[in-house]
Amino acid sequence: MSLRAENLTVIGRLANVSCSLERGGITAICGPNGAGKSTLLMALAGLLSADTGRAMLGEERLVSLHLKQRARRIGYLPQSADIAWDVTVRSIVELGRMPHGDSAREPVDTAIAALDLEAFEGRRALTLSGGERARMLLARVLAGEPEWILADEPLAALDIAHQLTLLAHLRRQADGGSGVVIVLHDLALARNHADRVIVLDEGRVAADDIPQRALSEEVIAKVWGVAARWIGEPGAQALVSDLSV
Numbered sequence: 634m635s636l637r638a639e640n641l642t643v644i645g646r647l648a649n650v651s652c653s654l655e656r657g658g659i660t661a662i663c664g665p666n667g668a669g670k671s672t673l674l675m676a677l678a679g680l681l682s683a684d685t686g687r688a689m690l691g692e693e694r695l696v697s698l699h700l701k702q703r704a705r706r707i708g709y710l711p712q713s714a715d716i717a718w719d720v721t722v723r724s725i726v727e728l729g730r731m732p733h734g735d736s737a738r739e740p741v742d743t744a745i746a747a748l749d750l751e752a753f754e755g756r757r758a759l760t761l762s763g764g765e766r767a768r769m770l771l772a773r774v775l776a777g778e779p780e781w782i783l784a785d786e787p788l789a790a791l792d793i794a795h796q797l798t799l800l801a802h803l804r805r806q807a808d809g810g811s812g813v814v815i816v817l818h819d820l821a822l823a824r825n826h827a828d829r830v831i832v833l834d835e836g837r838v839a840a841d842d843i844p845q846r847a848l849s850e851e852v853i854a855k856v857w858g859v860a861a862r863w864i865g866e867p868g869a870q871a872l873v874s875d876l877s878v
Contacts, residue, residue, distance in 0.1 A: 636677055636707075636781055636812060640686035646672040648836040649686070654829075656780065656812035659803060661823035663816075663848070664833035665857055670816045671712065671785050673833065677814065678709040678783050690781075704732035708779035710771055712786050716758050722769050723754040729776030744775040747802045749795070763790040771799070781812040788815075788822065800826045821872050824848045824863070832856055850875075 637653045647669045654660055654677075662670045675681040676688045679695030688695045695703060708729070716725065726744055727736045745754055748768040753761065761769060767790040774782060782803070788796045800822070807813045807828070817823045823830050823844060830847035832840040834856045840847040850862055853872070862875045 634691040634780065635689075636814075637689040638673065638677060638686065639689060641673070641676055641683045641688065642685040643669075643672055643676065643681065643836075644684050646836055647676070647683070650833075650836070650838055651686075652831055652838065652841060654812060654814060656810055657807060658828035659807050659813045659815065659826065660829045660831060661815055661817045661827035661844075662831050662833065663818070663820060663823050664839070667835075668833040669836040670833055672836075673831075674709075674783050674785050674814065674816055678707050679703050680709065701732050704779075705777070706779055707781045707783060708774035708777050710774050710782075710784040710787055712789070716766070716770075719757050719759040721754065722750055722756055722758055722761070725758050725769055726750075726754070726772045726776050729773040732777060740778050741776045744772040747775060748772040749798060764792060764795060767791060768795065768799070775802075775806070779811070781814065782806060783814045785816045786818065788817065788819065796822070820848055820853070821870060824870055824872075825868050 635653050635655055638650050641647050641650045650673060662673060664670050672681065676683060679688060679698065682696055690706065726741050730736050745751060748771060750768060750772055753765060758769065771787055788799060791799060803813050827844050830844045831838060832847050832852060839856050840852050853859055853861055860875045861872050863870045864873055865871050
């Protein structure tokens, strides 16, 4: 079931943005600071009403879905890693089951294992480092077994080992039929791991294509104002400044 933005405008943040996303792949949303990435993700999660246009899940408007129904189908992870209660890690992850009205053990165990949190599940959440807390909050999303996983910069607080582990898990989720949409600042991670990249610039779609085209050197020069080039083999490329330009 597709997740769509249809001519979304949020004054000052998005301008007539349209895209149609399908489950079974990873879509990265990229762009400079202030381009509208987080705003688009929130709109696709049904958490933000547009001034014009609409966000749709299949044939249903997201804003018209009952909150619990929407939460079962879309798991959203914001940028902030703030938590309100100093309870155990496992208790936080179990909150992901609230839309289902249960605390089913298997999906909670699976999410904890996927984010390498077994050694922490009895610890208090406020004792965790920033990276550990980010993993815990993503595990809470995964425990809800949503059709769609929408994550705003989920890799920002993670070291490279946990970044790659998390990307591998998101790939398994996508290969299993989930839709995965992530905001990324790291263009190399987007190019190497996403199936599709949407580039925003000043609230508008500047590119929407496979990573090799959406994050071409020409697009990067136009949107980010950086002369750079890609080096390395496909799937393991790095972006370097092109000092010859």
